[in-house]
Amino acid sequence: MRRYSIFLLALFLTGGVAAEGPVFHLGKTPTDAEIQAIDTLADQDGKILPKGRGTAAEGGGIFALRCVVCHGLNGEGTDTPAGVAPMLIAEDKQGTEGIRHLHFATTLFSFIYRAMPMNEEKSLSEDQAYALAAFLLYRNGVIQEDEEMNAKSLPEVIMPNRDAWRPPPETSG
């Protein structure tokens, strides 16, 4: 389905402009501050991670206060009228259930930091998000109890499912 590219080329040719430059000159330039404010999703290399740190012990306390109401006292997942939330602490520390299916720890951190708790999104501090990530990674057998998670150590965690990532056919890797 290259018809959009052909359309574009036709447009460029009739307009007499180079195919590589802008044609319509609509849209404004965002400021660096605007971009930085919105650019919060962590990449798999961890180049976009906020400052902060946390440990499993700290995370356990936060989990009990903010997370068990939906995810269950032991992170087993719940099916209550308040909502259904997935299991977060797998019984099988060798399998790929729950967060053990993720390929990168940055995925886990970003989701907690930006999307949790449900209906209270973006209410966790950076430290709290790192602590919760550390807690879940520890309880799922991925890191040691005393390993601090921060912007440097988090992307270095090798998730158990790292090698299972299969890129779609139109990408080379």
Added chain:
Amino acid sequence: MTDKNLGSRRRFLKGGAALGLTTAVVPAVRSQESSDGLSRSAYGVRSRYVTSKRIGDGGNNSDFESEYNTLSPIQNQVGIITPSALHFNSSHGASPPDIDPHEHELMIHGLVDRPLKFTMAELQRLPFISRIHFIECSANYPLPKDVTVQHTHGKTSCSEWTGVPLSLILNEAGVRSGAKWIVAEGADRDSHSKSIPLQRALDSCFVAYGQNGGPLRPHQGYPLRLMVPGAGGFSHVKWLRRIKVVDKPYLTPSERFNELHGPKSVITFPSGGQQLLERGYYTISGLAWSGAGRIQSVEVSTDGGRKWQPASINGPVLPVAHTRFSLAWNWNGKETTIMSRCTDDVGQVQPTAVEFARSRGVSVDKVLSREVRRQGHWNLVFPWKIASDGQVQHHYWV
């Protein structure tokens, strides 16, 4: 009689005839408000005899205000266009954000020469395309407790989407070499995001503001969503607010599923929970679709899969869109199982349970297991059993 009385009688009789009444009672036909606060003349409503509706898909989060993920009532649908009000939605059950289109912007940044932010007005000044496409949740699979086809297959709908090719917008920004992916993000509370291969973005994606002739509905992403034809629903990021051009996928939680949905079909009439009240002639009807292209053919079996007949295709056959099929059928009143199977124009055939089990290396009774469902799009041939009393129910392989 005075002129006034005569006039009143005429109005009375006209009103009665228009309403098809045979009694002398004229109901108060005052202009009623629809839920938008507009009169029915300004914004039409359905007949009060039409009650088909979306239902919650159960077991998904709600935000305590009775919003839920919804299933489309495809058992009631005719044609291929899902009425906008009945289009399914899936977003953890959260309410759609209330976005003022005058405030909303789409930002393009990352590996580009010129980061840009577009207002909705600017986007609507750009060249547009219009495409009829289905959207299907990658978790559109049946569960043992399901009854109707709305339960088993209701996380799919089909609309005409209107918007701007992403290749055009990315060219305005100037994609830098080394770019291989984009990450699209929405303005919803949980900032839903998805990585899309750049090649797919350039070849087929567009940012849509139109749905079936009007603006997107809030549940479908008002005022802007990304369209990724053929990919799972979570790729079609709603309430789209930014696209970042990057070199590697960011791997948001749903990144396992990037493959385009394969060929899938289901009979919507007769289907689960319905009942055929007598033997005789029926027009079997259903929908077929494929994320890879057009539907090439549909077959129907009315004897449990022993014999297959070609179904008629009724209506447009469009790439990556629902396609309506039908089959004339004389039901002899005896218990039987009916099912459909489709082939798309790249040669993929919708698998039966046996074929699917063989290809995945599992036993047939595992085709509905959680482990199999987690592997990706579930598109098996789906049988309905019709009992001798005409009751229709699903016919799982156990």
